[in-house]
Amino acid sequence: MTYTLHRGDALTVLKTLPAESIHAVITDPPYNSGGRTSSDRTSRTARAKYVTSGSAHDLANFPGENRDQRSYRAWLTELLTESYRAAVEHTVAMVFSDWRQEPTTSDALQMAGWTWSGTIPWIKPASRPRKGGFKQAAEFITWGVKGTLDHSRDLYLPGHFIASQPRKDRVHITQKPVEIMQQLVRICPAGGTVLDPFTGSGSTGVAALREGRHFVGVELSDHYAAVAERRLQAELTQDDFVLAGPEE
Amino acid sequence: MTYTLHRGDALTVLKTLPAESIHAVITDPPYNSGGRTSSDRTSRTARAKYVTSGSAHDLANFPGENRDQRSYRAWLTELLTESYRAAVEHTVAMVFSDWRQEPTTSDALQMAGWTWSGTIPWIKPASRPRKGGFKQAAEFITWGVKGTLDHSRDLYLPGHFIASQPRKDRVHITQKPVEIMQQLVRICPAGGTVLDPFTGSGSTGVAALREGRHFVGVELSDHYAAVAERRLQAELTQDDFVLAGPEE
């Protein structure tokens, strides 16, 4: 398996990808949520919003969290349009969002040409309680297809996930559990290429390599690009080790 | 506990409800103005089903179907507006939808004046697998508040539900598990009144009575109004029985 990690702006890099080169898009854009008013959204960094005050993480901040609702949708639409262009027929795109951004996400997905085919909840059991109401315990994976699903594949994937965010060895604020990502990348045909325009710490890529898919990623931040590079490289090395050994 | 069951059109009846008479709204509207069965829903063209109101597809090639989606939103907005009028401050409204209608539902909720506060997934584990993709295993409960949540209540409710649809004794196509409804009605202060403008077979009412809340329901169909009446009446009788007996 191989991977390519581009350092730069997602939209700029996507425009350079050749058509028909991608077989699945799996990504987690900056949500741009975190407040009812635009000032709520713009006044804080992602890190301040998403990390408990007073906790002692050593996680770097990440950019891209200062758009208002309309420009967020326009921006996401353009990203998904470029991804669509680079994708082959039957490609599935999966986009993470929180409850606030789910309607915007499904709008953008459809505006970019994808056929919206479902929304998958990811339940996080260890979430904060909320006094006087229902707690917020889920994120959502909005997915769609370029054209139609490939019904010839003998593939049956789950309709929901239940998993906690990684806690130890966590390197990114919004890092996804690799066990979930491994389920998701199976939507890509074996040997195909998975695209993640917001690579972050690279969990999508790690999952893709583990499941025998190639990976193309884009990451803006130097810090996280280096982290992802390290994780992806380690994955390849470990693969070799596993292949060489008799057990596991 | 008491209940009132109106037989008639939801919007017409809602307009007659006095202001400040409702302390929670919990309902499951018909997902399309037309049919309730999945065959009714799937008989529409694929393209039309996947279009979100407010998206760019409003301009696309199916004006008739789009108008249908748009008028659904307008109709739901009016219902939620009348419910809002009848509700006291701090009232919570909860509306069931499937993944296709969730964006429209949250639009309508907000257009009616409610502050959208979250979307709760209800996972149905026993759902049919889908060849070549992810199965559709969830419905969504979109909820909002009139004003702000009452933070003085010592109440912490779950952020997701996992339950299969009732199988035996099922009297309605989209009947909800009473154990879920019992959790939901707890958002209503004890002794308050729960409103369900689409009573169906009356599960919301049954749950309300069991949890010590009053119930006001509306149902258009004679058949289901009779079913609901029977179930609600049985609930009160059983309550009496329970109260009279020494054990549970």
Next chain:
DNA sequence: ACGACCTATGAATCCCTGT
């Protein structure tokens, strides 16, 4: 190996204060 116990934390939310 395993259970009982303990501690830290969460893509949060609300409210108060200072500008």
Next chain:
DNA sequence: AACAGGGATTCATAGGTCG
């Protein structure tokens, strides 16, 4: 008055420690 920023609050769960 509106907005930016900081601090307190809440409990189920994960993960470690200690017998």
